[in-house]
Structures are given as structure tokens and as C-alpha cells.
Amino acid sequence: MIATFATATDLPDIAAPDIEYALLAPIFIIAGAAVLGVIVEAFWPRSSRFLVQTGIAVVGIIAAFIDTVWVFQDLDPVKDASHLARGKIAAEGALAIDGPGVFAWGILLIFGLLSMLLFAERRLEGGLSGFTGRAADAPGSAAEVEAIKHRVEHTEVFPLALFALVGMMLFATSNDLLTMFVALEVLSLPLYLLCGLARRRRLMSQEAALKYFLLGAFSSVFFLYGIALTYGYSGSFRLSDIDVAVTNRSDSENMLLAATALIAVGLLFKIGAVPFHTWTPDVYQGAPTPVTAFMAAGTKAAAFLALLRVFFVAFGGSSWDWRPTIVAVAIITMFLGAVVSISQTDVKRMLAYSSIAHAGFLLVGFTGAYIGSSDSSRVTSTSSILFYLTVYGVSSIGAFAVVTLVRDSGGETTHLSKWAGLGKKSPLLAGSFALFMLSFAGIPLTGGFIGKWTVFSAAWSGGFWWLVVIGVLVSALAAYFYVRVIVLMFFTDPVGEGPTVAAPSIMTTGVIAVAVIVTLGLGIIPGPVLDLAQHAGAFVR
Amino acid sequence: MFDLQWLLIAIPLASGLGLLVWGKEGDRFGHLIGTVASALSFLFGVVLFASLLGKDGEDRSQSTKLFTWIDAGSFHVDMGFTFDQLSGLFVLLITGVGTLIHVYSIGYMAHDERRRRFFAFLNIFIAAMLTLVLASDYLVLFLGWEGVGLASYLLIGFWQHKDSAAAAAKKAFVVNRVGDLGMALGIMLMFTEFGTSSIHAVNGAITGASGSVATALGLLLLLGACGKSAQVPLQSWLLDAMEGPTPVSALIHAATMVTAGVYLVVRSNGIFDASEAARTAVIVVGLVTLLAGAWIGCAKDDIKKALAGSTMSQIGYMMLAAGLGPAGYAFAIFHLITHGFFKANMFLGAGSVMHGMNDDVEMRHYGGLRTFMPITFATFGLGYLAIIGVPPFAGFWSKDKIIEAAFGQNVWVGLGALLGAGVTAFYMTRLMIMTFFSEKRWREEVHPHESPRVMTWPLIGLAALSAVGGILLVSDWISEWLEPITGHAEHEELAIPAIVLTLIITVVVLIGVAAAVFFYNREPIAAETPADSSVSIFARAGRHELYGNELNDAVVVRPTRHLTRFLVWFDGKGVDGFVTGVADRLGDTSQFLRKPQTGYVRSYALTMFGGVAVLVLALLAVTLA
């Protein structure tokens, strides 16, 4: 008894961790919004729930964004850093609230906002959202019919999306591998579910969910094992500690390399790099288009931030070991994405392959591994990728928004042949889609061009001029199929009565408009955003 | 006053362009304006020439700079003209004969609804030809050179609705282009060598340059001359050129343009004096053409083509003379002028005959026309006497001098020239017999009649000139007149006295005449052209223009056509095929690479697993390496 007391009293008192709430506020806001959404889900009357959920999500994201801007502004530069870096390690070292991370928060929130607006579009399905009424019902069953009759809707999509957003934000800023793993799951699990919730073509949607889930889990296990090996090697999850262990490494080289490889697997899977891309086309095609947009923009951004952080901070010391391999991956990814998309007949699949190709271009910037120097303000790998992600994310959300509007009796018509003559039917819509295509192709006066330019310059700065040459050749190849779509829309006569273009509500229209403006604006005056990305500086260790 | 010499060119040029743009309203008096323009130019030329006579030797070369034509980088060309003894003579010849032919054409083209355009083209020709002879820079000369080529193209093809005419026009232009190739390269060489292409400067500085440069320049210019003057090997276009209206044949393809080559050689005497080889080449070309032309002239039954062959041959004489150097330049020009008179005269005469014979050119359908068109006969006869070189007519003096000079150069050359004289006599006599003598062989629908006055007066004028043209030689006036330009040549003595040679020439000429009479006055001439098989090998070769066209076809035209066909194929299958081939391969690759996307999640997992393995191994490999 006494002993127990004694032991009890002897216990060292656990110091309460101090959390920089001010810095982390954006995450908390989104998480709070998500939780609030769950509560609303429980208590709010069904009739007006959809609107309330939309409101919560939108308001939450906007608030978080404003706060993010604030946080970004008063990140104080790090002393005695070899090169410019802002921010600090927070939450007991779990998170690094630094320039790139917060910038990533910003764009993630923007992507989230735009996607939420697409989620909330209800005019296309006759007053219902694009998500299935009751996921539990088997497709085509009586229950489903009846659910549609009573206009049941899954309003959980909003909290789910918000949770995924939280995961992404954590992923982008997590400073130790364990947090990173948790964040990875937090962002993945809701997406698995969201993928299965399409209102039309539910079989495909569920299949997409299943594939995404199984393969995602599979990859995250490798990621986890990589973490385990790293931990075994360095005895810590902290990126900075790992860095120390890596820089003055002595023995058991191979274990470190295996760890590096496995961690890379998890991250490359998320960004959809070859040979871990196989899920991308199927999931992009099967998932509800708004979800696809969200994934395409958000997941890629978050995953790339994590990739940069792990490899520049933790494994920066062994960059000469992993760079050649990543270069190979980059080349294969660019090439396969570009080539295979040539023979695609489905718009969403084609966009999926194009996203693979873009992952390749982003990897080119990444392998440059040019982290800048304090004296010159040259474009660094980090800033170039941040800019590229911004442009690519907005453009692809816009593109998918356009996809939601081209419909026939069976819902969206994603088969390319149905898109013939769209330019005659509605020039504005086709024009904006063409603009996104040109931006993907990297034609000047669009943001995509500046993006390509930045990643290539980063690669060259890193000494990979020949990789740049390969890159430009592949982008010429990639341009071919974007151009094909334009030919289809403008120069080809419609088959039959041609596609019908649904009249969207202000929300989808707004999304497309914003996407167009951003794509053009970043093409003509990219200066401000580029300066922000430069201002973000390097990662904090 | 010489500062206004550009007016010589400007007047006909303005009139020509004006007539072109004027439109239908101009049809009524377009021809008059054209004629007046040419006449004005002639009168002004006479005035200038007269005042040139007034000056003493040094001032007889009057240059003016109109404006700077080209000044780019280190290349500088002035639009400048030089009116001197040589160009003066040409101005008179061109505008004089030109005006007469304008007058003649008023009648000849009376019934052509495009007469206004015809006169416009004639004026443009006059302007271009004057530019050619007045130019004081080789590039300006080239401007006129190609200008006359254009005019000849337009006029040969004037009756464009005839395929043969259009083809002949194109042929003339293209063959001339080959010559111009030489000209152009020559001018470039001058620019490279001397930094200028001013005629005076180049001919002055040539002595400072290496002999090879002089030879190269000489040969390149000779190539140009061959093209313009239808000398072997670029002779083939001239006979086809007879598709053009007869006044054109008279003015361009007999009197003036075709002699531009001779002018070029004489004008470039500095260059040719500096290169023995170039001169020899000129002589050879002249001699060959002389005989070839004569040969062709003997075999043709088409009156215009017979005359064209004779033109070739006569220009051969001039070339030959020009090739003799200072000894021959003056005589070349002399023969050029006299030939201008009598050949224009005979062409117009032929035109007058055709006018009376419903534009039939086949001599075998003529015969006995002397009574029906006496004036034409008379004038033509004078021309005939002049060309075969019967004293005292113009041709006698000029040709005699050339043959004499040829013997002075080399006995074989002399013999060739002599033979040519005989053949000339033969074919011209044949032509006279078939046309004006012998029995009538007309188609029934034709009613021969004399041409209107407007056509006969020019004939008379030219006939008179051909008769008295010889006076230019009185006390060697022409040689002395041209000496400042051509340089002095002391007259070397021949083995035999000149008078004897003259006698020999006359005898040879008479033999030629006799032979023709013997052959063509014995039995009646067949109204139908005998088949090739029935005539002698010589006649056959002559009819086919010594197979020049066949040669061109075999050597140039057909190979080019084959090459073109091959290249078209190659461009499609080879160059473009490569590009499209790459595109196709990419398409196949794409189809192939989408196969692994089977849709089976386990195969995806397998791919990923393989990826993991590869990645790990790759990293290990990199570090081991």
C-alpha cells in the first residue's frame, strides 16, 4: 500500500506539453469545423442540414485561410541558417510551422474552398448533390429508388472532406515521421470513403473506393515499415535527429537506404509517380468528380510537401544516394503519363494520366534539390514546386468543374467522343477548358508555362540540364494530347445532337471563373505569388 | 544636256506602263502613243549623238548618275548611264529600227484586239534595251538585260491562247536564265574582286587582277552572252521564239536584243583583252554558231525559222569578230548595225508576205510572189543582196572585213568564216527562189496582195539603209569612232593582199548562189514537205535544228524531271514520313503501355511491389557503384 503510494509519489510528474495555439490555429479551426459538422450531422433537422454543413465548411475554411495569411506574415526568419528560412518547430517538435508549410496550408485551403463549392453544387442533379443518397443501399435496389424519392442526401461529405483537409495540412507540416504517418491516414481514410459516394455509376464508384483503399493501405504499410527502419537506424522520429544520424553515418548503410526507399514508396504513391501510379486513373475516373478535383489538387500538394520535407531535411545528407533513382522515377513518370494519355478516350482518365505526367515534372524540380543560397534570390526547388502546385491545383479543379457540366441523360458524359463540337455549343465553357489544357501544356501566357519554367530552372540550378532537355521534349509530347482535346472541341463537328451543357449554379460557375482568372493571372503577372513562394524560404529543421 | 539622257529610257517606259494601266479607252490611239514615244526617244537620241559628234575625242563619253540604286553594307551601285560612241550607235539603231517597226506594227497588228498591250510591250522593250546599252554599271546593265528578256517573254507569248507560243516564251525565258546565271555570278565575282561592278572601274582594274580572274569573268560573261544571243550551246530558244508576231521577230530576235551578247563582249573589252583563253572561247562559240545557224537555215521550210537560223549565223559572225580582240571589235559592231538593217528588213518583208498569205509561214506554199507584192519583193531583194554580201551593199563591207580579220587571226577560222559566207548565199537564194520565184503553190483560199502603206514604208526605209549602210566604213570611220573604247589595233598584213581575199569571198558567194539555183530551179518544188526519210542526212539534221532540243532533253530536262519526282516522293515518305512515323510509334507505345492497366487490383499491387523491390535495389546499386 504504502509502497504503492510511495511509488505513486515517486513518479516524475509529466510536464504538460506547451502548444503554440496561435501558430496552429488554422489546423484547429478546420478540425473544429469538422467536429462541428459531425455534431450538426447528429442534431440538425435533415431538411436544412445540407445548407448548414456547406456554410460551416465554407466559413471554417475562409476563417482558417485568413488566419493562415496572418501566420504566414509574422513567421520570423531563423537565425544563423545557411540560407533563408522562416518559422519554428512547434508542438513539441511534432510540427514545423515554416514558410513552405504555411504556404502549403494556404493553397490547400484554397483548393478545399473551391472543392467545397463543387461539393455543394445541387442544380445539376435536379436539386440533389452529386453524392449518393444512401451509400448503404445496393445500387439499383428498391431502397435506393425510395431514398431518391425522399431526397435523402449524405451531408457527411463535408465533415469528411474537412477531416481530409486537416490531414493534408498536418501532412504538409509534420516534423516527425510518426505524425506524418498519422496525418497520412487522416487524409486518406476520408478520401477512401468519399470516393465511393457517387450518385451515378455507383458500381464504378465503389470499385474505385475499394481499389484506392486496398492499394492505399498497402502503400502506407510500406511507408510505415520504412519509418520503422529509420527509427531503428537513427533511434528517433524527428527529421532533424535523422538528419544528424544520416550526415555522420558510419555503419549499416543498407538499412538506411532500404528505409529511404520504403518511405519514398509511401510518398510517391500519394503523388502518383510511376510505378506507384496504377490507382490514379481508376480512382480519378470512378470517384465523384468533385472528389476527384479535391484529391487531384490537395493530395498531390500535401504529399509533395511531405516528400520535400523528408528528403531535404531528414535525408538531405544522403542526397547523392537517392537523387539518381528519383531522377529515373521522374523521367519514367513524365514519359508514361504523357504517352499513355495520348490513347485515352475518357476525359477523367486523361486528366488522371496528365496528373501523373505533372507529378513527373514536379519531380524534375524536386530532383534538382536546389535549396538556394542566402545571397542570390534564385528560384529554389521548394519555391518552384510550391508555385507549380498552386497553378496545377487551381487549373485541374477548374478542369474537373467543367467536366461536371458536360452531361447527358446518364449524368456526366466523360467519353471524349461526346465532347466533339463543344466549342460551337458553348464557346465560353469550351474556351475555359481549352485554357486549362493550354496551361497544362505549358503554353506561355498561362500559369502552367511559368510553373514549368520554375521547376526546370530549379532542376538546372541543381545541375541537371540534360534532365531539363528531356523534360521539354516530354512536355512537347504531352502537349499533343491537350491539343487533341482542343481540336475535338473546336475543329470537329458534333456527333448527333452533340453534348448538352447543364446550367450550373453560381457556385460551379464561380469556381470555373476563379480558376480561369488565376490561370491567366499567374501566366501574365506571376510576380506576386512567386515572391511569396520565394519569401517562404527553405524548411526549418 | 547629257544629264537628261535618262529621258531616252523614261519616255518609252512611261508610255509603256501608261498604256498597260490605261484600259479599254486607250485602245483607240494606244498604238499611236507608243509609236510617238519611240520616235521621240529616237529624235532625242539623234540630238545627243549629233552633239557627241560635235565634241572632241575626250568628251565623247558622257556619264550621269541618276540616283544611288543600292547602298547596302559594302555594296554600292549607282543608277548611272553613259552615252558614248558605242552606246550612241546602239541608241540610234534601237530607237531608229524600233520606230520603223512600231510604224509597221500599226498595220500588222491592226486586227488584234490586244494591240494596245502589244505596243506597251514594245515600248517597255525599247526602254529596257536602252537601259542595257546605256548602263554604266554591270548591275544596271543586268537590269536592262533581264528587262529585255521579260519583254521578249511577253512578246513571244503574245498570242497566249496558242500553247506553242506560251511554251516558246517560257523556254526563251528559262534558257536565258541559264545565261543570266553566268552574268550574275560574274557580277558577284567583280564585287568580290574589285569591290565594285562599275563597268569602267572593272575594265580599268582588270589588268591588276590575276589572269585566272579575267578568264573566269570572261567565260561567265560569255555564258550570259550565249543565252541572250542564242549562241551554241544556248541557241535552242531562238527558233521557237518565231512563235511571236513577226514585228517582234524583226525587232527583238533579229535587229537588237539578240545582239546584246555582242554588245556585252565589246563593252567588256578590257576583260577580254586581259584573257587570251576567254577570247578563244568567244571565237569558238562564234564560229560554231555561225556554221550551225547556216546549216539550219538551209533546211527550214518555215520562212521565219529560216531567217532565224540565218540570224544565229550572222550573230556568230559578230561574236567571231568580237573574239578577235581590238582587231575585230569595230567590225563586230559594224556588222551588227548593218545586220540590224537588212535582217529587220527581211523579217518585216517575211511578215508582209505572211500578211498576204493568211499568216502562212510555209515557203512550200509560196512561189512566184514577186508579181503580186512588188514592193515587198524589191525591198526583200535589197536585203538579200546585202546579207549575201554583194558589193556594194552593206553586208558586203561588214562581212568582208570580218572574214579578213578572221584570216588575220588564224587561217582555219578564216576558212570557216568563208565557208559560212558561201552557205549564207545558198540558203538565202533558196529562200528567195521558193518565195518570190518558181511557180505558185498557194492554198486555194489565199489571195496574195501587197501590204498597206503603213507596212511598206518601213520596208522601204530599211531597204535603203541596208543598201547604203556600208558608208559607215568610208575611210574606216567606224574603227576610228570606236577606237577610244575598243582600243587601237594596228592592221597586220595578210599573206595575200586584201583585194584578192575580197575576190575569193565574192567567188564563194557566187558559188553558193549558183548551187541554190541549180538545186531549186531545176524541177518544181514539192508543195508538201518531203518526209525525213526521203531527204539527205544533212537536211534531216538541219530540220531538227541539229538535235539541240533532243540534247537538252536528254542532258538537262529529263534528269531534272526525274530528280523532282524523286524529291517529291522523298519529301513525303522520307522527311515527312520520318516525323509522322515517330508520331505513329508513339501511338503504338501508348496502346502498349495502357495494357498493364488491367483493372485487377492485385496486378496493381504486384506492380507496386515490383516497384518497391526495384527502388530498394536501385538505391543499393547506386551506393555500391
Next chain:
Amino acid sequence: MNEYITLSLILFTIGCVGVLVRRNAIVVFMCIELMLNATNLAFVSFSRQNGNLDGQVAAFFVMVVAAAEVVVGLSIIVSIYRARRSASVDEASLLKS
């Protein structure tokens, strides 16, 4: 010490092979769970080796995550099963090439 790592590797491989060869979605999923637990074993043994607790903490995190994964995974698989009356992963192959 290394024996534990070896064991975890063996378990991991077994799970991996299972994922690759089994048809039934449930079984595939369980194989993934097996791999997760193999990882846990690795964590714990490394934690022992490095002499700090982080690895064991990690193991707990992984369990929680695994639980969450089960929830999501099963729900998806069940809905698929309802739709197709089969949980074979090979039948779900509408989306391809």
C-alpha cells in the same frame, strides 16, 4: 535482437504475399493488417534496441490507426458485397486501361 527483426520481416513478407495472391477482399485486408502488426513488432524491437520508448508509443499509434482503417475498409467492402453479392477483388474490374 535481430531475430525479432527477422521475424517481423517474415511476417511482413507473408502478409505481402497474401495481398498479392488472395482474391477475397476481407482476406487481402487481413493480410494488410498482418503487415501492420509485423511493423509493430519491428517498432517494439527497435525501441528495445535503441533504449527509448518512442517505438512503443508508435506501436500504440499504429494500433489506433489500424482500428480506424478497419472501420473504413470494412464499410467499403460491405457496400461492395451488397452491390455484387461477392467480395472478390477480381470481379471489381470495370475501371481499366
Next chain:
Amino acid sequence: MILSILAATPIAGALLLALLPREAAPHHRAKYVALGVSLITLVLSLVVMAKFDQDAGGYQLTEKHEWIKVFGAYYSLGVNGIGITLILLTTILTPIVILAAFGDRLPDPKSTNAYFAWMLAVEGLAIGAFAATDAFLFYVLFEATLIPLYFLIGSFGGPNRSYAAVKFLIYNLVGGLLMLASIVGLYVISARQGDASFLLSDLQNLDFSTNTERLLFLGFMAAFAIKAPLWPLHTWLPDAAGQATPGTSVLMVSVIDKIGTFGMIRWCLGLFPGASDWASPVVIVLAVISILYGALLAVGQDDIRRLIAFTSVSHFGFIILGIFAFTTTSLAGSTLYMFNHGLSTAALFLVTGMMIARRGSARISDFGGVQKIAPIMSGVLLVAGLSSLSLPGLAPFISEFLVLAGTFTRSIPAAAFATLGIVLAALYILIMYQRVMTGPLKPGNEGVSDLDHREMASLTPAIILIVGLGFFPQPLLNVINPAIDDVISHVGKGDPAPKTPVNIDDSAAQEGGHE
């Protein structure tokens, strides 16, 4: 400022047209708005010409604003003699093209606005590209011109137009992207040597290692060699020209392709003189091949538009030959050639386009004897054709001769082979003219009417310029010469001196009359 206004005017016009309501035939408004805008631009360009000081070399009317700080890219414009010549060409041709295009029958009658809007866009972007003195700005404008042309070809061309459009775009994009790689390289290098800057003046002060310079040069050259089609990269041109409307072809061949040759002078010679010198032998050989190859293929064509396209391949060969001969004479010739070729090709494309529209076929073998019923048309075709075979007295002769003469001083074989081109030129033009215009009227051509007043009005300026510049090229050459001297002195290769020079003034004095 004036240059910005000059470039912005057509762009603004294009936007205006895009905003105008799409009205059904006969869409007068759009046409006249487009014509008006292009005429205003012409006037503005004349103002620029007036402000331009001919005797002073270097860049004038410059303006400079920071654009993208991180890249060191500036919005920086300025013209030298070469730039202003080509700007003038653009502003002169556009009204001609627009006026001639009034009659074009478009696949979709409601798309007239778009048709003319794209044309104006091309004009504006081209002017910008000619005036840009910042490599990045130039690249952006250079590539941007692809988009309007792509739509012009793809939406308004013949039956096979979309293939031609895609081929055009991809071909040029490949070149453009290779150039992009070089642009990136320039950025990295200039950033290493201080603050990044894309200003021409700053780039010219960079020092490259030999290999770097050559690689960067190749990137630029690839883009320009495809744009100004140099054998064997030419195959996109015949297809594009064969499918596009005449107006589009003119804008493409006469204006946009000139950016290629222009770029060789300003950027290849300007930034990489050493590498240009290193590459010149190969380029010269390719240029000579282009001259003869293009001419021979032109002889072999039956489609008039493809024929003209191949003649352009040949002519571009001359231009490139002159550029890489590195003599003031040939370079001045090339620059003048760009202007003249623009005019003569425009006249050819437009008049043949009118013929083709009347006959309903572009096959030479379908025509015959048209001269009888359409004398004016045949006259115009003849003049345009003669200018294309560079007959003395017409503008192209002077430029071609300058190119050849300049090249001759550098390399006699090159010049000699190139000169063969003038014979072939006579072949392809005269054969075409003979088969189309002369001979008896071929059945099927009865409907071919002569030019109407609008068409004559559109063609006359071109013809007048072709003839006028044949006799008085100096106004242009005076503008060009100073710029050429700058380029050559930058490349650092003087003209070869004459071997036995003539003391010009001495001989001139003698020419004064005394023998």
C-alpha cells in the same frame, strides 16, 4: 510608350471584336472594325517610323518596366533598324490581308468575328515579338503567336485543316520548348553571375563556356530553324499553307515565320556570336539545300498553295544563307529580303487564293487559259510571280542579289549553288503561270471572273511596293544599314576586303568623261 501602344492597338481591336455580337451574314461590322483597327495600327507604325532616327544605330524608342522580379524578366521594348522594318512589314500586310479576306467563305458563317479577331491578335503579338528586347518577353510572345495561328488554321481552313493545325502547333512547340530549355539555362547562368536579368543588353555581357554557349545556341536555333522552315524541318509548312485560308497563310509565312529569321539575327547572333560562327558551315549547307530542295519541290507540286509554300522554303534558304554568311552586304540583303519576300508572297497567296476561290480547286491541272477571261488577275499573278523569281526591277531581286553577292565574298561554292536557285525559280513560276493562265480556256474555268474593285484595292499596295522598292530600295536600306553594322561588329567578323580594290572616286572621276 509608342511601341506599347502600337502593339496594344490590334490586341485591343481583337478583344473588341470578340465582344461584338456574332451576327449572321453579311457581318459588315466586324470586317470594317478589323480593317479600321489595322489601318490605325498602320498609321501608328508610320508615326514610329517618323520618330525613328535613321542615322543613329542601336535601339530607340525604348521603354522598360520590371515584370517578373524573381526571373529578372523585364517588359522592355525597343526597335533597331531590323525590328522596325519588320514591324512596318506587319502593319502594312495586315490591312491588305484583312481587306482581301472580306470575301473568304468561312465554314461557320457566324465565326467572322473570331476570324478577324485572331488575325489582329497575330498582328499585335508579332509587333511585340519584333520590339521585345528582353529574352523572356520575346519568348513568351514568340510562343503566344502559335495560339491565334493554330485557331486560324484549325477553324477556318480546308477539309484537312485540323491535321494541319495540330502538325503546325506540335512542330513549332517542339522548337519552342527546346528554346525554353535554353532560356532556363540563360536564367541560371545570369543568376550565377550576379542578379538574374533577361535584358538583351545584360545577356550580351554574360560569359559562357564554349560548350554552354553552343548548347544554348542550339536551343534557340532549333526554334528559329523550325519557324523559318529550314530543311529538313520544313514539312509542316506545305500542309499548313495548303489548308489555311490565303489570309492566314500570308500572316503565317510573311509575318510570323519572319520572327524565326529575325530571331536568328537578334538572338542567335546577338547572344551567341561564337557559337553562331561555329555553326555557320552547317547552317550554310542546310540553307543551300533548302534553296534548291524547296525550288525543285515547288516545280513538282500540283497544288498551287503547296507550290507557294515550297517557294517560301527556298526563299527562307536565301535569307538564312545571308544571315550566316556574316557580311554586312548579305545581312542587309537578308533583312531586306524578309520585307520583300513578305510582300511578294503575300501578293502570290492572295491572288492565287482569289483564283482558287473562283475555280473551287487549287490544282494547277484544273486551271488553263484563265488569262483570256481574267486578264487583270493574270497580270497581277505574273507580277507577283516575277517578283518571286526575283526579276531585276522588282524588289526581291535586290535583296536576293545582295545576299548572293555577300555570300560570294565568304564562300564561292555556297553562292554558286544558291545561284542555281534563280534558274529553278524561273521554272516553277513560269510553268505554273503557263499551265494556269495560257493556252485555250480549259472547261470548268468559264466561271472564273476577273478581280473586282475590293480585291484590286487590296492587291494594289503590295504591287506598287514591289515595283517601287525594286528601283528605290534605299529608304529601307538606310534604315537597315546601321543596325547591320552593329550586328556584324558584335559578331566580330568584318567583310572580306576586295582582292584588287578599285579606288572608287578616282574611277568615278574618270567616268566623268575623260577616256
